[in-house]
Amino acid sequence: MYLENLKLINFRNYNNLTLNFHAKINVFVGNNAQGKTNILESIYLTSAGKSFRTTKDRELIKFDKDQAYIKVEGKKRYTDIVVALKLDMNKKKQIKVNGVTLTKNAEILNNVYVVVFSPEDLKLIKEGPSERRKFIDNEISQMKPNYFYHLTQYNKVLMQRNNLLKKINHHRKYMDTLHVWDEKLLELGTRLIKEREKFVQRINPLSRLIHRKITESKENLEVKYMTNIDVKNTFEATMESFRCKLKESLTIDLQRGSTTVGPHRDDLGVFVNEVDIRSFGSQGQQRTSALSLKLAEIELIKGETGEYPILLLDDVMSELDINRQKFLIKALRDVQIFITTTEVDYLNQLELNEEYVFYVKNAVVRNASI
Ligand SMILES: Nc1ncnc2c1ncn2[C@@H]1O[C@H](COP(=O)(O)OP(=O)(O)OP(=O)(O)O)[C@@H](O)[C@H]1O
Ligand SMILES: [Mg+2]
Incomplete structure (x- = not known):
């Protein structure tokens, strides 16, 4: 899919902005703090309903x-798509898809497909497991809104169970209600586990292939789903193994007042030539692996939805060497790309021939290509 145009009113540093996009490559060039990322952020918002930089909508006004x-107005394979958001300082945001107001904002998922790659994504490999869980969760949610719903429910149930564990320490009578929460936790948790396992199984060969191409076959990338539950073939069997773990850990859970087993403790293992690069990878290896994972995500969304997502590259081009930049542009021939950068020089080396270049200066955007 691709976006044809964008309209912003009072978003971040913009008063009133209308941009027509190129179906292939759109480059935003400008000094720091001029409004380049703000444009990508607004596009992301029409996909996820929230920003990739903040959880506070008010900051966006x-x-x-x-x-x-x-x-935004865009084109998909068989339909046109229009997504509009109205943010308000005092009211809940309002979202319209093709003119129809959504009753639940989570319904925005599955309309505009977007993959972002920014320097923040280096965290994906370097930082703790929660960054990698976020990666998995965001990607599956984009393809399966139901997953997002189950995830939210799971987190609520988990919080309730943890509160109850703390209470039981004072009053044993609360013990009776524990099994009610356990059942919910098991059912929702198992759903998450099975979906995550499926996701990793699919992203693994895709990212390995891409990684091999980027590294000229020098590196073998492997991603592994790491969970403290024994994943079995069927849903029921997996739920049973989760149940056993939960029972085994009851004493320790009571001591700590929190649940020590379950998908909220999951991680994604990332190995290059069998070495765990979360701890032992070089910067370059971590960066390339993150890139391979992101590119695999594009293929996965295409496979799942039939549409290529839009790719937002915020400040990452200059971090990659020229061969990797060229690879990226070549590999993504069918993807609409939005690039931000402070330097325009390297673009010439890339020999793009289907692009719009926009100059961004203090919230004024000039299209230098037409
Ligand atoms: N709610 C807001 N209202 C007005 N201006 C805002 C708001 N939020 C952010 N800004 C302004 O937007 C600018 C930052 O924009 P943006 O993050 O898009 O910069 P950038 O061009 O991507 O810069 P860099 O190259 O440093 O990443 C800053 O000047 C900031 O003050
Ligand atoms: Mg920026």
């Missing part, structure tokens, strides 16, 4: 204004 408005 222009200083001193009460409302902000974002709208």
Whole structure:
């Protein structure tokens, strides 16, 4: 799919902006703090309903204004798509897809498909397991809105169970209600585990292939789903093994007042030539692996939905060597790409021939290509 245009009113540092996009490559060039990432952020918002930089919608509204408005129009294989968001300082945000107001904001998922790659994504490999769980969760949610619902429910149940564990330490009578929460936790948790396992099984060969190409076959990438539950073939059997683990850990859970087993403790193992690069990888290896995973995500979304997602590359091109940049552009021939950069020089080396270049200066955007 691709976006044809974007309209912003009072979003971040923009007053009123309308941009028409190139179906292939769109480059935003400008100094720091001019509004380049703000444009990518607004596009991301039409996909996920939230920002990749903040959880506070209010920050997205222009200083001193009460409302902000974002709208994109795009083309999918068989349909056109229009997504519009209205953010309000005092009210819940309102989202419209093809003119229809959504009753639940989570319904925005599955309309505009977006993959972002930013320097933050280096964290994906380097930081703790929660970053990698977030990666898995975001990707599956984009393809399966139901997953997002189950995840939210699981987190609620987990919190309730943890509260109860703390209470039991004071009053044993609460013990009777524990099994009620356990059942919910088991059922929702097993759903998450099975989906995550499936996701990793699919992303593994895709990212390995891409990684091999980027590294000219020098590196063999392997991602592994790491969970403290024994995953079995069927849903029921997996739920049973989760049940056993939960029983075994009851004493320790009571001591700690928190649940020590379950998918909230999952991780994604990332290995290059059988070495765990979360701990032992070089910067370059970590960066390339993150890139391979992100590119695999594009293929996966294409496989799952029939549409190529849009790719947002925020400040990452200059971090990759020229061969990797060239590989990226070549490998993504069918993907609409939005690039931000402070330097325009390297673009010439890339020999792009299907692009718009936009110059961004203090929230004024000039299309230098037409
Ligand atoms: N709610 C807001 N209202 C008005 N201006 C804002 C708001 N939020 C952010 N800004 C301004 O937007 C600018 C930052 O924009 P952005 O993050 O897009 O910069 P950038 O061009 O990507 O810069 P860099 O190259 O450093 O990444 C800053 O000047 C900031 O003050
Ligand atoms: Mg930026």
